[in-house]
Amino acid sequence: MVNKRIYLTSPHMSEEGYEMEYIKEAFDTNWIAPLGKNVDEFEHEIAQKVKVNDAVALTSGTAALHMALRASGVTPGDIVFCPSFTFSASANPIIYQGASPVFIDSDLKTWNMDPIVLGKAFMMYKPKAVLVVHLYGLAAQMDAIVDLCKKYHVTLIEDAAESLGTTYKGVHTGTMGDFGVYSFNGNKIITTSGGGMLVSNQKDLIDKVRYWATQSRDDAPYYQHSELGFNYKMSNIIAGIGRGQLKVLDRRIQKKKEIFQFYQNRLSDLEGLEMMPVHPDSDPNYWLSCILLNGKVSPTQIIKVLGENNIEARYTWKPMHMQPYFSEYEFVGEGICEEIFNRGVCLPSDTKLTLDDLDRIVELIRSVWKQ
Numbered sequence: 001m002v003n004k005r006i007y008l009t010s011p012h013m014s015e016e017g018y019e020m021e022y023i024k025e026a027f028d029t030n031w032i033a034p035l036g037k038n039v040d041e042f043e044h045e046i047a048q049k050v051k052v053n054d055a056v057a058l059t060s061g062t063a064a065l066h067m068a069l070r071a072s073g074v075t076p077g078d079i080v081f082c083p084s085f086t087f088s089a090s091a092n093p094i095i096y097q098g099a100s101p102v103f104i105d106s107d108l109k110t111w112n113m114d115p116i117v118l119g120k121a122f123m124m125y126k127p128k129a130v131l132v133v134h135l136y137g138l139a140a141q142m143d144a145i146v147d148l149c150k151k152y153h154v155t156l157i158e159d160a161a162e163s164l165g166t167t168y169k170g171v172h173t174g175t176m177g178d179f180g181v182y183s184f185n186g187n188k189i190i191t192t193s194g195g196g197m198l199v200s201n202q203k204d205l206i207d208k209v210r211y212w213a214t215q216s217r218d219d220a221p222y223y224q225h226s227e228l229g230f231n232y233k234m235s236n237i238i239a240g241i242g243r244g245q246l247k248v249l250d251r252r253i254q255k256k257k258e259i260f261q262f263y264q265n266r267l268s269d270l271e272g273l274e275m276m277p278v279h280p281d282s283d284p285n286y287w288l289s290c291i292l293l294n295g296k297v298s299p300t301q302i303i304k305v306l307g308e309n310n311i312e313a314r315y316t317w318k319p320m321h322m323q324p325y326f327s328e329y330e331f332v333g334e335g336i337c338e339e340i341f342n343r344g345v346c347l348p349s350d351t352k353l354t355l356d357d358l359d360r361i362v363e364l365i366r367s368v369w370k371q
């Protein structure tokens with residue numbers, strides 16, 4: 001018999017069916033699209049949750065990053081600092097704006113942008129914005145990064161696509177810079193099937209993004225557009241899913257944390273295996289539990305043995321400066337992110353995992369050390 005498929009992470013709707021209630025309300029009132037109560041409330045609820053002044057719900061995290069760069073005044077020819085160790089969606093919107101990324105190395109303490117390397121990069125380039133990413137739910141070293149951005153008067157955008165609910169010194173990731181971005185893509189800690197949110201304490205800029213994202217329709221009796229427009233607003237149905245999911249965010253974080261602790265307890269004795277770093281200043285959402293291998297066992301061996309048993313595991317992100325598309329752009333650092341890519345594995349972190357599933361995963365991983 002083929003074992004049931006275990007995913008890295010998959011959509012997990014609320015046990016109570018909250019999402020369907022909000023969707024039903026949208027159907028009953030015929031507010032299917034474009035906007036409506038669910039959108040307004042979802043924006044308000046996210047802003048309240050992360051303690052920020054304002055939020056705008058968009059079609060994806062990528063669209064939210066694009067709008068954040070635009071609202072930061074990034075235009076063709078500008079430079080934007082971005083970590084190399086990330087998903088390509090962090091870097092692509094820099095290109096949409098006609099700007100150039102300069103990729104910054106990670107540190108081993110957080111796996112995120114290294115503030116020391118960032119400081120060196122500031123001495124080499126004059127960027128228009130810094131885009132920091134909080135990968136896998138781990139927070140970057142924000143105090144040092146915020147200080148550098150203030151010192152050089154540069155806008156700071158936080159790509160918190162993977163880290164909704166993570167805090168750094170008690171403050172939510174996504175709220176320490178000028179703009180923060182969350183993703184509700186299917187694999188995220190809560191999902192709307194697809195969607196994103198841009199948050200900021202600067203209400204005027206969020207209002208501007210809301211205008212751009214609805215095709216830049218002026219307040220006029222006819223269709224008038226004074227600026228370039230985008231079709232980036234989230235629909236009222238999708239926002240209904242988001243409202244339902246937000247009610248179970250804390251429950252999902254708790255389960256993700258238990259998954260991480262399970263792996264930590266049952267794998268840490270293996271020679272050359274370290275868990276991803278949890279910085280003492282942060283309280284992660286543990287979106288994915290990742291490990292770093294040092295020596296005898298390779299990521300490929302782990303991914304293979306799990307794959308043969310119908311269990312999904314993945315390599316950590318391949319750095320942007322190693323990607324064929326981005327290879328022409330500059331990279332600053334010593335190649336720590338290459339090391340994490342070469343040695344890292346993302347383990348199954350689905351909130352629907354049972355204790356039996358976790359036992360099986362751990363035994364399969366341990367079997368590689370016995371080969």
Ligand SMILES: Cc1ncc(COP(=O)(O)O)c(C=O)c1O
Pocket residue numbers: 059060061062063086087089090133135159161162182183184185194195196
């Ligand atoms: C780090 C990071 N940035 C940006 C995104 C883009 O979000 P979306 O898929 O909602 O466009 C994702 C996820 O997909 C991500 O993991």
